Amino acid sequence: MVVPEGEEEPEYLTTFVLEKDGVKKEFTTEDYPEDTAWHFVESRTVLVKEGYVPPVHDFSIMTWPDGEDITEQVLSDKGYTFLLISPYLEFADDSNIDRINELYDYCGEHGYAFYCLTASGDDVIGRWQDLTGADYPFGITDEITLKTIVRSNPGLVLLKEGTVYNKWSCNNLPKEEDLNVPLEDGELGRLQSASRMMTTLRVVLWFLVPLFVLVFADRIWVGSKMYRRMKHKNRIINLLKRKEMRKKIVAGNWKMNLNLQEGVALATELNAALAADKPNCDVVICTPFIHLASVAAVLDAQTIGLGAENCADKEKGAYTGEVSAEMVKSTGAQYVILGHSERRAYYGETAEILKEKVNLALANGLKVIFCIGEVLEEREADKQNEVVKAQLAGSLFDLTAEQFSNIILAYEPVWAIGTGKTATAEQAEEMHAFIRTTIAEKFGVEAAENVSILYGGSCKPSNAKEIFAKPDVDGGLIGGAALKCADFKGIIDAWKA
């Protein structure tokens, strides 16, 4: 044992109880008998003078059977010493004897000391040797001391210079593979505190680092969620900004209602109402062919645009009852509705026919209000996007971007037309956003941002404001409510704050 400078070495007294001819007697290291007829019974160590408390104390080893005190030799050994600790060999667990013997062989190979320390008597030690084939040397140590060193019986301690480097219970002895390298090069020979550091490091690596990664990932996720929210918010703001730049339109579709006089009267009334209260949006009325020229005459073209509800898919010629795009244009009209669901359903207008009509209308300088929308069964089958996309593609996707700039789209869910059933503002926005995305994919973002998309289907003064407030809704195509000036104006006024 190395005692630091300035410290006093403590003094211990070890007494040994030996027995001869049935008589027990106590001895110390001073008067330990050389007579081998004395048999060891037990030993006790007591502190007689306090001093430096070494890592291992209250400890002495007398060799067995010679009784040589090797305590100092063991504790000051600069090399490794294994101590197999068994206060009572008679009660020791002998199930790992082979491992202990292997360990002793390992010590022999590498020059490490190995002792079995016990407080058991001669007979017991001898029996243990017979039983286990133990070749290792034995030392006698006080049983209490041994019990305080390790609780397991037997237990194993690795010492170096009086410092305990490692301890094992009998069920957790060094494994065979641990003994493949010298103690100097392996984990076994590391000071336990260093091992604890390694353990701590392992905990950090296996537990804290993943925990940190998880926390970090969680923060990133929260951050990205916030970022997505911000992005979404910004997108809405941008959409609303872009919306400001798009044309806001309220268009009326009189359908097959009103005779000429009624139509002219309604147009005149509307013209006066909007002259008195200027609208915040473009206003268009689409009338039957017979009204066009007369209505054109009463409208202030700066305030109210005029459109037809249809035009022929032929340029001109022997098509009895048809009205060409060129004829529509000649009345003073600037717009034409094409692809209305009623034309598709009742007059068999296919995507191909509509494509012809669109081309002719554009060629004659008309702006086209092109209608698209799904029927109830299609919505119930969740096919609305597919249907609308096909309608767009079937009639408009051959246009150039420049031609497309003269198209106004009108989404009219057929199940909401004239039924009093309105799509919710959210349903409308969802579809309008989808339409805009579809246009962006085909004609580019700029075209998509510029195209006005109107909502049609039971739009009234009472619901127009909510629907028009949606970022992708740019106005309405109004049927029934366009036949009364007050209702139509009420919808137009939805664009006012």
Ligand SMILES: O=C[C@H](O)COP(=O)(O)O
């Ligand atoms: O063209 C207009 C639409 O078909 C909407 O008609 P509605 O407002 O009577 O439902």
